[in-house]
Amino acid sequence: MKKTTPKEKYPLASVYGLFERPLERLIGKWRKPLLEKAHGEVLEVGVGTGSNIPHYPDGVHITGIDFSRKMLSKAKKRFSHLSSVDLLLMDAEKLEFADDSFDTVVVSFVFCSVENPVNGFREIKRVCKDNGRIFLLEHVRSKKPVLGPLMDFFNPLVAGLFKDHINRNTLTTLEKAGFHPDTIRSENLWLDVVKRIEIVNVS
Numbered sequence: 001m002k003k004t005t006p007k008e009k010y011p012l013a014s015v016y017g018l019f020e021r022p023l024e025r026l027i028g029k030w031r032k033p034l035l036e037k038a039h040g041e042v043l044e045v046g047v048g049t050g051s052n053i054p055h056y057p058d059g060v061h062i063t064g065i066d067f068s069r070k071m072l073s074k075a076k077k078r079f080s081h082l083s084s085v086d087l088l089l090m091d092a093e094k095l096e097f098a099d100d101s102f103d104t105v106v107v108s109f110v111f112c113s114v115e116n117p118v119n120g121f122r123e124i125k126r127v128c129k130d131n132g133r134i135f136l137l138e139h140v141r142s143k144k145p146v147l148g149p150l151m152d153f154f155n156p157l158v159a160g161l162f163k164d165h166i167n168r169n170t171l172t173t174l175e176k177a178g179f180h181p182d183t184i185r186s187e188n189l190w191l192d193v194v195k196r197i198e199i200v201n202v203s
Helices: 011-035 069-079 117-127 147-162 170-176
Strands: 041-045 061-066 085-089 102-108 128-139 184-190 194-200
Touching (some): 011 102, 011 194, 041 117, 061 069
Parallel strands (some): 041 102, 061 085, 102 128
């Protein structure tokens, strides 16, 4: 019987290499500031090709997960020589880790493509230690009167083609997942669309 390869779960994975360098020119400047307070055991959800890995501070151990085999394969080729990095195929909504496993959780431009973001954030809350830190870099729906509705209008097309949603209300989703608003701090990096978010995980 002919062996079949599991279908790639992320449609952009096959062409990501075409966009990776231009994207890094736009978003690369935000990576190091996002990661500078990462410490201890770190979980990176949606590690992709590993663009964040060179920017982590010394002394951390990184467990990177992704649901794209192709992206993860590229990351493994780049960082297989690092004993401080483990890379695993895994779904953000079904994290295969015990409760309270990580001191830090990092996510960058991932939750636009998580099928049920509330479930994904609940899993992150579960595996992050009490008083651990969660650092997010995400694009969200704008609250501006023209831009927000425009993002709503184009979202069905973008989501249909790439499984990426451009109009998610991530701060509201975090609260639905159980994070108290007083523990969430956000900063606009580009308009009110790209945000850096820091969360203290409390029970």
